[in-house]
Structures are given as C-alpha cells and as structure tokens.
Amino acid sequence: MKARQKRLLFVALGIAGVGAAAAMALNALRSNIAYFFSPSQVLAREAPADHVFRLGGLVETGTLQRQPDGLTLTFVVTDNAEKVKVSYTGILPDLFSEGRGVVTKGKLGNDGVFYAEEVLAKHDEEYMPPEVAATLKPHSDAAKALDAAQKATKASQVATQ
Amino acid sequence: MIPEIGHFALILALALALVQAIFPLAGSFTGSRAWMGMARPLAWGQFTFTLLALAALGQAFLTDDFSVAYVAHNSNSLLPDMYKVSAVWGAHEGSLLLWATLLAAWGAAVATFSRALPLAVIARVISVQGMVSIGFLLFMLLTSNPFDRIFPMPPEGRDLNPLLQDFGLAIHPPMLYMGYVGFSVAFAFAIAALIGGRLDAAWARWSRPWTTVAWIFLTIGIALGSWWAYYELGWGGWWFWDPVENASLMPWLVGTALIHSLAVTEKRGAFKSWTVLLAISAFSLSLLGTFLVRSGVLTSVHAFATDPTRGTFILIFLCVVIGGSLVLYAWRAPSVSTGGGFTLVSRESFLLANNLLLTLFAALVLFGTLAPLIYEAMAWGKISVGFPWFNMMFLAVMPFLALFMGIGHLARWKQDEPGRLARQLWIAFALSVAVTALAFLPGISAGHATVPLGIGLAAWLTFSHLTGLYERLRHKRGLRGALADLTGNSRSYYGMLLAHLGVAVLIVGITMVSHFGVEKDVRMSPGASQEVAGYRFQFEGAQAVNGPNYRAHRGRFLVFEGDRQIAVLEPEKRAYLTGGMPMTEAAILPGLTRDLYVSLGEAVDQQGDWALRLYYKPYVRWIWLGAIFMGLGGLLALSDRRYRTAKQRVQAGDTIGAAGTARI
Numbered sequence: 001m002k003a004r005q006k007r008l009l010f011v012a013l014g015i016a017g018v019g020a021a022a023a024m025a026l027n028a029l030r031s032n033i034a035y036f037f038s039p040s041q042v043l044a045r046e047a048p049a050d051h052v053f054r055l056g057g058l059v060e061t062g063t064l065q066r067q068p069d070g071l072t073l074t075f076v077v078t079d080n081a082e083k084v085k086v087s088y089t090g091i092l093p094d095l096f097s098e099g100r101g102v103v104t105k106g107k108l109g110n111d112g113v114f115y116a117e118e119v120l121a122k123h124d125e126e127y128m129p130p131e132v133a134a135t136l137k138p139h140s141d142a143a144k145a146l147d148a149a150q151k152a153t154k155a156s157q158v159a160t161q
Numbered sequence: 162m163i164p165e166i167g168h169f170a171l172i173l174a175l176a177l178a179l180v181q182a183i184f185p186l187a188g189s190f191t192g193s194r195a196w197m198g199m200a201r202p203l204a205w206g207q208f209t210f211t212l213l214a215l216a217a218l219g220q221a222f223l224t225d226d227f228s229v230a231y232v233a234h235n236s237n238s239l240l241p242d243m244y245k246v247s248a249v250w251g252a253h254e255g256s257l258l259l260w261a262t263l264l265a266a267w268g269a270a271v272a273t274f275s276r277a278l279p280l281a282v283i284a285r286v287i288s289v290q291g292m293v294s295i296g297f298l299l300f301m302l303l304t305s306n307p308f309d310r311i312f313p314m315p316p317e318g319r320d321l322n323p324l325l326q327d328f329g330l331a332i333h334p335p336m337l338y339m340g341y342v343g344f345s346v347a348f349a350f351a352i353a354a355l356i357g358g359r360l361d362a363a364w365a366r367w368s369r370p371w372t373t374v375a376w377i378f379l380t381i382g383i384a385l386g387s388w389w390a391y392y393e394l395g396w397g398g399w400w401f402w403d404p405v406e407n408a409s410l411m412p413w414l415v416g417t418a419l420i421h422s423l424a425v426t427e428k429r430g431a432f433k434s435w436t437v438l439l440a441i442s443a444f445s446l447s448l449l450g451t452f453l454v455r456s457g458v459l460t461s462v463h464a465f466a467t468d469p470t471r472g473t474f475i476l477i478f479l480c481v482v483i484g485g486s487l488v489l490y491a492w493r494a495p496s497v498s499t500g501g502g503f504t505l506v507s508r509e510s511f512l513l514a515n516n517l518l519l520t521l522f523a524a525l526v527l528f529g530t531l532a533p534l535i536y537e538a539m540a541w542g543k544i545s546v547g548f549p550w551f552n553m554m555f556l557a558v559m560p561f562l563a564l565f566m567g568i569g570h571l572a573r574w575k576q577d578e579p580g581r582l583a584r585q586l587w588i589a590f591a592l593s594v595a596v597t598a599l600a601f602l603p604g605i606s607a608g609h610a611t612v613p614l615g616i617g618l619a620a621w622l623t624f625s626h627l628t629g630l631y632e633r634l635r636h637k638r639g640l641r642g643a644l645a646d647l648t649g650n651s652r653s654y655y656g657m658l659l660a661h662l663g664v665a666v667l668i669v670g671i672t673m674v675s676h677f678g679v680e681k682d683v684r685m686s687p688g689a690s691q692e693v694a695g696y697r698f699q700f701e702g703a704q705a706v707n708g709p710n711y712r713a714h715r716g717r718f719l720v721f722e723g724d725r726q727i728a729v730l731e732p733e734k735r736a737y738l739t740g741g742m743p744m745t746e747a748a749i750l751p752g753l754t755r756d757l758y759v760s761l762g763e764a765v766d767q768q769g770d771w772a773l774r775l776y777y778k779p780y781v782r783w784i785w786l787g788a789i790f791m792g793l794g795g796l797l798a799l800s801d802r803r804y805r806t807a808k809q810r811v812q813a814g815d816t817i818g819a820a821g822t823a824r825i
Contacts, residue, residue, distance in 0.1 A: 032550035036543035070684035070765045090682045091762035091774055094743045131543050
C-alpha cells in the first residue's frame with residue numbers, strides 16, 4: 001500500500017469509527033436521560049408515567065415524616081403552586097432539610113406519590129439547583145415574600161444565562 | 162493594609178503578564194536578544210507577585226481579618242489553623258488565585274529548568290504563558306477579587322464548608338490544579354512551536370518531561386478527589402460521573418494520549434500535527450473544566466453559587482484560547498512534515514489506535530457532560546444524563562484500550578511481523594484466556610459477564626507486560642545485567658511498566674467493587690447486630706461528643722469476622738456551630754482486599770435507634786493504588802537519564818536553532 005492510500009484508509013476507518021460511536025452513544029443516551037419536571041408539570045400530566053424523571057422544588061416545611069419501618073421517609077415537594085408527595089427509602093443527604101431546594105429522581109406511582117430512588121445532595125448549602133430556581137412560582141404568603149424575592153433574583157440570574 | 166498589598170500585587174502581576182506576553186515574543190521575531198532575555202526575569206516576577214498575593218490572602222485568613230469578604234465567607238475564628246490555610250483555596254476567588262499562582266510557578270519553573278533551550282524558544286513559550294496569565298488575572302480582578310472588603314466588618318466569619326475541613330481536600334485542589342495548569346506548559350510549547358514553525362524531535366523532547374509532570378499531578382489529584390468523595394461524602398462511592406469529575410477526567414484522558422503521542426514524535430518524528438492538537442486540547446479541556454465548575458451552568462455536587470458575569474467571562478476567554486490556537490494550528494500545521502512512515506503492524510499503529518480510543522472516550526464524556534446544556538439550548542427539555550450511560554460508554558471503549566496496551570509495548574517501531582508478536586505473546590494470551598474462563602465460573606462471576614471481562618483484561622495486561630520484561634531481560638546477563646538496566650538509561654521503560662500495571666490494578670479494583678460491593682441501609686437499635694458479606698456489625702449506641710467547632714453524635718460499632726472482633730468503628734454525625742450544617746463522618750476499616758464502612762444517617766426515635774448505612778467494599782483500595790502506580794511510573798520515567806543527557810546534546814548541537822528560524 002502506498003502512503004497515500006494508507007492514510008486514506010486510516011481516515012476512512014477513523015470516520016467510520018467515530019460515526020459508529022456517535023450512533024451508539026446517541027442511541028444509548030435516549031434511554032438514559034432523565035427529564036426534569038416541577039410539581040405543576042407533574043399535576044398537569046406532562047411527566048411520563050412509566051419512565052424515570054427528576055422532580056424538583058422546595059421541601060415544604062412540616063411535611064417530613066418517618067414511616068413506621070424507620071427507613072422510609074415522605075415529604076412534600078412544592079413549586080409554591082402545586083405539591084407532590086415524595087416517598088424515599090434510605091438515608092437522606094446531609095444538606096436535605098425542610099424549606100430548602102431539592103432534586104429527586106424516581107418514578108411516579110399510580111397513587112400520585114413520587115417514589116424517589118435518589119435524592120441529590122449538594123456541597124454548598126446556599127446552592128439552589130438551577131432547574132429548581134427556574135420553576136419556582138412566587139409565594140402568596142406575606143411572610144415568605146422576602147424569601148421569594150431572593151429566590152426570584154436567583155431565578156432571574158439563572159434565566160439570563 | 163495587607164489585603165491591599167495583595168490586591169496591588171495582583172495588579173502588578175497583570176502588568177508584568179502584559180509585558181511578558183508581548184516583548185519576548187516580539188523579540189523572537191526581530192531577533193532582539195534584549196527583549197527575548199526579558200522572558201526569564203518576567204516569569205520570575207510574575208511568580209513573585211502572585212505568590213505575594215497568595216501569602217497576603219493566607220495572612221488575612223490566619224489573622225481572622227473578617228473585613229475581607231472572602232475570609233468572612235469562608236473562615237471562622239474557631240477554625241483550626243491548618244484549615245484556615247486550606248480555606249484560602251476553599252472557594253471560588255481563592256481557588257482562582259491558587260490557579261494563577263501555580264500558572265506563574267510553572268512559568269518560573271520553565272524559566273529555571275530550561276537553560277539548555279534556545280533563547281527564541283524559551284521566549285515564545287514564556288510569552289504564551291503570559292497570555293494565559295493575562296486571562297486569569299483579568300478574570301480575578303474584574304469579576305472575583307479575593308481581596309474585596311466588606312463594611313461593616315462582621316464580628317465572626319461564616320466558617321468554611323464543613324465538607325472541606327478535611328486533609329484530603331486541603332491537598333486535592335492544589336494537586337489537581339498543578340495538573341490542569343501544568344498542561345499549560347505543553348500548550349505553550351506547542352503554540353510556541355507553531356508560531357516558530359519548528360516542530361521537531363527536539364520540541365517533543367523538551368515538552369515531554371513537563372507534560373509527564375503535569376500528568377502525574379493530575380493523576381494523583383483525581384485519585385485524591387475520588388478518595389475524598391469516598392470517605393467524606395458518606396455515600397461510599399468513588400466516582401459519580403459528576404460534571405466536575407468529568408471535567409478533570411477529560412484533560413487526563415487527552416493528556417494520557419498526549420504523553421504517548423509525544424513519545425512517538427520524539428522517537429520517530431511522526432504524529433507531529435496530532436501531538437500539537439492534543440496539547441491544545443488537553444489545556445482547552447482544563448479551561449473548560451474551570452468554566453464548568455465556576456459558571457454553575459451545570460447541576461453538579463461541586464457547583465458554587467452562580468454568577469452569570471463570571472460564566473460569560475470564562476466563556477469568552479475559552480473562545481479566545483481555543484479559537485486562537487485552532488486558527489494558528491490551521492495556518493501552521495499543514496506546513497509540518499509528516500515524519501517517519503510506519504506500517505499497519507508497528508508500535509506506532511498500536512499507539513495511534515489507543516490515542517484514538519482515549520480521545521474518543523474523552524469526546525463521549527464531553528458529549529455526556531454537555532448534553533444537558535445542548536438539550537436546554539435546543540429547548541428539548543431539562544435533562545440529566547444518568548451514570549449508566551457513562552458506564553456503558555466506558556465499557557464500549559476501554560476494553561479495546563486494554564487489549565491494544567498489551568500488544569503495543571512489545572511491538573517494534575516502524576514495522577513488525579505479526580508472527581513474531583504472536584510467538585512472544587501466545588503464552589500471555591493463553592494464560593489470560595484461562596483466567597477469563599475461570600472467572601466465568603458462577604461461583605466467581607456471580608452471573609455478571611463484565612467480571613470475567615475485567616479480570617481477564619487485568620490478567621492480559623499483567624502477563625503481557627511480564628512477557629515484555631522477560632524478553633527484555635533475556636538479553637541481559639543475569640541479575641546484575643537487570644540491575645544495570647534499571648539504574649541505567651531505561652528507567653522510562655520501567656516507568657511505563659509500572660504505570661501499565663497500575664491500569665491492571667485499577668481494572669481489578671473497579672470490577673470487584675462495582676460487582677461485589679454490598680450496601681445496606683438499616684435501622685438499628687443499641688445492642689442489635691447486622692450481617693454484611695460475612696461480617697457482623699454490632700451497634701453499641703450513639704453518644705453526644707463535642708469537637709473544636711462542632712457538636713456530634715458518635716456511634717460505636719463492634720465488627721466481628723466469625724467470632725473474632727476485628728475492629729471498633731466510630732462514625733459521627735456532626736453539626737457545625739456556625740451555619741448549623743450537618744455532616745456525616747464515616748468510619749472505615751481499610752484493607753487491601755476489602756473496606757468495611759459505616760456511616761450514620763439520623764436518629765430515628767428517642768430510644769437510641771439510628772438509621773444508618775453499612776458497606777462492604779471489596780478491593781476498593783486498588784482503584785487508588787492503581788493511580789499511585791501510574792503516578793510512580795510517571796516519576797520513574799521522569800528520572801530517566803535521557804532527559805539530562807538530552808539537555809547536553811541540545812546544548813552542543815542546537816546552536817543552529819538559536820534564532821528559531823530553521824524550518825522543517
């Protein structure tokens with residue numbers, strides 16, 4: 001083989017390889033992505049019923065309950081408009097707490113409860129997941145107005161990116 | 162006063178960087194020795210002023226100067242001194258300062274250890290580094306000045322994020338940054354070579370040791386991060402395919418390809434353009450990593466609070482660096498000769514194949530990391546890419562890498578006969594097949610096809626490299642010959658051997674812990690016992706204890722193997738006094754073949770019951786052990802006498818290149 005032919009062969013093999021890899025990667029990606037939905041979207045039936053997705057919002061204060069088995073926890077996630085009850089069996093990350101933002105990953109049950117397999121943890125307690133910040137609705141409660149204003153600034157910062 | 166000196170030092174460093182970026186480079190074209198001669202002192206000045214700024218910030222931390230906003234946000238008078246120092250790089254502004262200082266340190270190192278290089282080359286290299294410095298110093302001064310004051314001065318600081326109050330994290334960022342920034346040297350060498358139009362074996366020989374040093378730091382930095390996440394986050398995981406982890410893995414993958422490609426360029430004069438492209442990519446990916454961490458565009462466990470101006474600045478900087486260097490590449494690279502030819506069965510071919518596999522995997526990781534941004538931009542919805550996808554991609558690409566690795570080191574340069582390779586490798590191959598078959602037994606593989614695959618590949622790497630060693634020593638006379646070989650000119654060979662065996666060790670660790678790790682979330686009452694993988698954990702209850710800046714509950718577990726008590730584990734659940742942030746401090750019984758790991762969840766009721774996590778992690782240490790082998794291999798290669806004698810050779814024979822105008 002001449003050097004020229006050889007180089008052509010290498011290039012052709014390279015293109016074929018990259019093409020195959022891209023096709024494989026995209027195909028695999030489709031079944032491995034989890035979309036994000038807010039409680040309002042879940043109640044509007046926008047979220048898939050049979051596929052894993054991520055649900056995010058604020059953990060409503062006073063809703064965290066431990067079930068009798070000692071390991072299952074339930075809490076309500078809200079975007080200040082709608083609420084979805086979440087059930088999770090296991091140990092919550094350190095930074096999980098009522099009134100803070102949370103992102104959970106799991107499936108929606110027929111009973112309307114979201115069964116989370118994973119509750120995402122953050123390094124920084126001030127950090128608000130951008131998806132959550134963007135979907136929060138303004139509060140109605142006057143006591144929470146200040147909080148909402150702060151959240152809105154954060155949300156708009158994220159939105160302008 | 163001292164913070165102002167720090168601020169002023171940064172401004173001076175920026176001024177020096179501007180001069181550094183322009184004059185030595187201009188001098189290399191006009192042939193002005195005076196201008197080129199400015200390069201070394203400027204690099205030293207740059208380092209002096211950034212170091213001064215870093216010291217000023219450190220001083221502000223040690224003296225609890227809470228009038229400096231960054232200190233007030235990240236320190237506290239109760240914080241132990243060691244963590245006051247590491248808090249300097251615990252958040253955004255300070256870690257940038259560390260980055261800029263390390264960049265200047267690499268510049269000063271190049272200025273010091275490159276006496277043998279032609280002046281024009283060194284002038285260009287240092288100029289390119291000056292350009293990179295300008296970007297970082299401007300970024301810091303315009304968007305994230307660590308010396309900003311706040312008024313009124315708070316009486317007490319907000320404390321360092323408790324997760325960062327840890328030895329592993331005190332040294333992880335500097336190591337990782339040394340790696341990231343170290344690729345700037347390879348980048349600067351490549352750009353300087355492109356500017357000068359001089360890409361040859363000498364250029365490859367100069368950049369090789371620098372690239373290897375950067376790669377060692379990055380390897381160890383990533384391993385430290387993984388180890389830290391394992392014991393500190395309390396989840397017992399060692400890799401999460403988190404965007405920030407991916408951001409460090411991508412430059413590592415490309416950097417690994419680069420050190421192998423540089424070897425070919427030095428020895429055979431081939432792959433020149435490809436090597437340059439890799440050097441540009443490795444550093445660009447390091448910058449991209451910074452962008453991903455600092456801009457907060459991706460949801461990540463590492464994400465800091467978001468600030469759009471910062472994101473925009475880094476994005477522009479990124480475009481300038483990547484765009485600029487690619488334009489230069491497109492302009493200059495076509496004039497580069499292709500160098501030595503080679504046939505399909507040759508060491509070059511195997512190295513090229515693995516280079517392509519490494520870059521392919523880096524591209525896949527990049528795609529998976531950026532996919533959420535692409536979806537968002539296309540308004541296809543907000544997605545996250547699950548770790549199963551990354552695992553799948555890893556399994557699709559990496560086995561081939563290991564397969565070729567086992568052949569490449571034995572193949573001859575330029576041209577080899579398949580028959581000769583087969584004769585040398587058939588025993589290693591047969592042994593690996595036997596090991597793979599053995600691992601297929603249900604008692605060992607537990608039905609996972611990836612267990613025999615991983616074990617088989619690790620065996621293949623081990624046997625094939627042992628074969629290589631045997632073939633090498635067969636021609637030496639006895640043990641003394643072998644010793645002479647080791648102390649003589651071929652340390653880089655043994656470095657390669659050690660690093661490649663590190664890969665085998667890593668594969669074993671990953672395979673075992675992924676398939677046979679046990680993770681149990683349980684509720685336990687004091688006095689109760691739980692069995693995990695043949696070990697019995699007996700819970701003795703939890704008690705309140707006080708630390709220097711936190712209060713904690715400390716659990717007590719007796720661990721039994723059979724009837725024999727092998728350990729007492731005392732995990733803690735801490736609440737830090739400032740901020741009240743809770744923290745899980747896991748307790749680990751480390752071992753070469755297994756770790757036992759307990760972390761406390763939370764108290765379930767008033768009777769002393771706790772929700773907690775018990776783990777059995779087989780061979781998890783092998784993952785970091787593999788990385789240590791790779792790092793040591795790199796060190797061994799670096800100590801090869803070749804780099805020192807090479808210097809003398811360059812000195813003697815390279816006077817023609819002094820003006821840097823000789824073109825290929």
